[in-house]
Amino acid sequence: MRVALFGADGKVGAALRPVLEGAGHEVHGIEIGDPAEIAGLDAAVDFTTPDAAPGNVRAALEQGVSCVVGTTGWDPAPLGTLAEERGLRLFVAPNFAIGAVLMMRFAAEAARWMPHAEIVELHADTKKDAPSGTAKATAALMGGDPPIHSVRLPGLVAHQEVILGGQGQTLTIRHDTTARDAFAPGVLLALEKLGELPTGLTVGLEALL
Numbered sequence: 001m002r003v004a005l006f007g008a009d010g011k012v013g014a015a016l017r018p019v020l021e022g023a024g025h026e027v028h029g030i031e032i033g034d035p036a037e038i039a040g041l042d043a044a045v046d047f048t049t050p051d052a053a054p055g056n057v058r059a060a061l062e063q064g065v066s067c068v069v070g071t072t073g074w075d076p077a078p079l080g081t082l083a084e085e086r087g088l089r090l091f092v093a094p095n096f097a098i099g100a101v102l103m104m105r106f107a108a109e110a111a112r113w114m115p116h117a118e119i120v121e122l123h124a125d126t127k128k129d130a131p132s133g134t135a136k137a138t139a140a141l142m143g144g145d146p147p148i149h150s151v152r153l154p155g156l157v158a159h160q161e162v163i164l165g166g167q168g169q170t171l172t173i174r175h176d177t178t179a180r181d182a183f184a185p186g187v188l189l190a191l192e193k194l195g196e197l198p199t200g201l202t203v204g205l206e207a208l209l
């Protein structure tokens with residue numbers, strides 16, 4: 001596919017680009033200040049910032065290009081409506097790492113039996129939003145509104161612990177992203193399945209598995 005990559009020089013974008021190219025995609029990197037002229041491309045991928053993503057996605061949809069978005073900390077619902085109106089797809093996932101999706105699923109299962117739980121999410125100090133999109137999605141799946149604690153420190157990539165407490169016992173479910181290429185297989189899968197999705201907004205890697 002011919003793919004626009006918004007945020008190509010960012011930490012995730014730089015890890016993603018060689019994997020996309022290695023899988024045979026033609027990547028058009030777009031950074032701040034570059035004209036977002038992408039009409040005719042097959043898809044746009046966005047890993048930028050919560051402030052930039054809505055404008056990038058709108059520009060892509062207005063040029064007839066469906067989107068795969070990893071940027072967290074913004075509400076994609078209004079642009080899902082625009083995608084629907086244009087017969088296009090907007091796929092957004094708070095976490096493209098398969099292990100994180102499994103961690104969320106296991107946490108939801110555990111919460112059925114152990115209702116007292118808290119979430120600790122840990123990310124690099126450069127992450128702009130808190131709590132993380134993954135933590136919010138996990139809490140929603142668990143029901144009961146578990147408290148979320150956010151840690152931002154240099155040296156971290158993306159990590160989350162779900163700690164459940166019961167009488168005389170605790171259960172900890174933990175996922176660690178140790179390198180940003182962890183997100184690449186999920187993005188490749190989203191590009192592969194994009195055309196098969198219903199038009200409008202689809203949220204979460206689990207929708208593709």
Ligand code: NAP
Pocket residue numbers: 006007008009010011012013030031032033047048049050052053056069070071072073093094095096097126127128158183
């Ligand atoms: P990052 O290193 O700060 O990279 C963001 C990049 O986007 C930077 O190169 C930035 O340029 C660029 N940018 C900012 N505004 C732009 C615009 N209008 N058009 C094009 N590019 C623009 O951040 P990151 O760690 O790669 O993370 C990016 C986003 O993905 C964050 O929201 C993060 O939370 C999210 N994320 C999601 C997942 C997932 O699985 N869903 C995984 C990891 C990260 P400058 O440096 O010049 O500002």
